[in-house]
Amino acid sequence: MSRFVDRVVLHATAGAGGNGCASVHREKFKPLGGPDGGNGGRGGSIVLVVDPGVHTLLDYHHRPHAMAKSGTQGQGSFKNGANAPDLELRVPDGTVVLDGDGEILADLVGVGTRFVAAQGGRGGLGNAALASTARKAPGFALLGEPGEEISYTLELRSLADVGLVGFPSAGKSSLVAALSAARPKIADYPFTTLVPQLGVVSTGEETFTVADVPGLIPGAADGRGLGLEFLRHVERCSVLVHVVDCATFETERDPASDIEALEVELAHYAAALGEGTQGDRLDERPRLIALNKIDIPDASDLVDIVRADLAERFGWPVFAISTASRSGLRELTFAMAERVAAARAAVPAVEPTRTVIRPHAIGDSGFTVESDRELEGGFVVRGERPQRWIRQTNFENDEAVGYLADRLARLGVEEALAKAGAVPGCPVTIGEVTFDWEPSTPAGMAALLTGRGTDVRLEDGHDRVGASDRKRARAARRAHLSDAELAAGARYSSDHEIED
Template sequence: MASFVDRVTLHASAGKGGDGCVSVHREKFKPLGGPDGANGGRGGDVVLVVDPDVTTLLDFHHSPHRTGTDGKQGAGDFNNGAEGKDLILGVPNGTVVKDANGEVIADLVGYGTRFMAAQGGKGGLGNAGLANSKRRAPGFALLGEPGETRTLFLELKSVADIGLVGYPSAGKSSLIAAMSAARPKIAEYPFTTLVPNLGVVQAGDTRFTAADVPGLIPGASEGKGLGHEFLRHVERCAALVHVLDCGTLETDRDPIKDFDVI
């Protein structure tokens, strides 16, 4: 369970903008050549990007606080400060982003999809940028703006074409292992599957993904068993395959009743 995390809180803090510079251009025979203080650099953004190599939100569970790089201060001779480096955070395909009120603000589906979690602060103007006809040589510059700080909730909803649902120990994990290269844990006791498993199935020229979620029991939608926690992983599926155990040795169960319950 520790290696699969599908709900986390992210505290994103973008970088501060660099301060503007106060400087006056000087030459040998021209001591007051006018203001040449440049602007500060923009603070680095915090950006979420769907990454094909990331399958869980575990990294955010261990490190929930992420901060962008500050912009650099401007310099004389019209040299603007360097921009802060954006912090790019990889997330799994199907990550849903919610704000502090629990409202969905982004649904990240498709590799390369981006979302700005926190925007970097603007750099402050140097005195060269503040000069005008009435104030030809300002003796001051502006401070850089602070970066945006946000608390976000990330929730993973797996993206699969087919979802396998059914009672615990109905054979879902065995089926996905037989069809794909996925190797879920398989045993003869209930709730062997504790986390969703994704497998890629190749059938001739057809290629699709299948998701095996923990077994469902009566009342799963009200929170009973393990299935309720992972029902969201089959929400996106184009089709659901109901796996029935027709060889069950449990006297109080039969495939028809199992089908009706699920």
């Protein structure tokens, strides 16, 4: 048996990007073939797409976790990894996407409307893309970025032109069945209708939809009963019709008090909702009053008594109807069509979506340096680019770590740390990685300048003799020789091609 679900929590995990490849071209008689590692593929994104064939969020109630595929890793011979396909999730028209704080992120109205719920990670660059004049054969590649992992709340708010509101057993389902081909469940007990029912009505040149909203009771806007679950389905209705039961057996109720009670709930809900989706508030939408069950003699007598009073009190058109004998339905239907047409004419024409370009401010470094509240004497670097570079770095590769340090230095991170009071050895946190800061630029207080082609960060721990040491040793050996001996040694070195 199918179920109607109009509110779910969706956990979306996009695919990670593939890692870049660190490869060197190898071919006979070409010992210096150069780097040929390809880039990693992009991870798949999770996209919500409005599908007219979907009418409920039931699929995501049973399967709340959605995970896209990851991109593949790059290979040698300049072979890039394959991009993962996007995972498209079909949702019904009228779905609203909310974040964890209840803020609306997207209102998916219209067939084909798309919303990227989770962005797939970018693939890492291979060493062929990292080669430069200063680093001709990189021995490393960048890692792929992980995909976004976000949780959303999806709410379905029915798209209908006319919403029928009223107390339980007021005859709303019977009215929908009488006006359209919809066949909702009808029984003689309260709360027979538990989910909204939609019906299509054709009158003259107008065709519109009518929503049978489940019964409301006083306190619905405060969460009593299932009022909040039902009230969201009248947000998009351009016309509201109060269906009043004039044959109720409850002596303490009367048509005026029923209408006033529901208007209080609509006003409370509208105040919490703010501006409506139609551009006006929910409590300002056009209203009609339908006094139902006039086929019963007592109800017919009551209608004659209260009809004029209701019209004067509320200022809305009043119609006496009977879904059993179909009396008064034609007049009510044409009144609905007239107000729906006026509401549609008042809606501004849909303009094509404009491309919005938001350039970054000139001089914006894109990062901030703050004191670390958890580590004494530590600092935290926040920014999109530094954090992304951290995720792309393989910290098991010394050359990759050196490349990261060069990128941070060019961005100005080391200079900003020095100005903030950082000293060599203090803990610095970027993203999820914490390391001891060792400045390597003149901006650092203990900067170590090295010759071209050398990197002291990669030479710690070895006893290799440097070029300057060899030059001093040679000068010391030649210091005690005479000019004749020096000339003879130079001729000997030239003839035998021997270098000191």
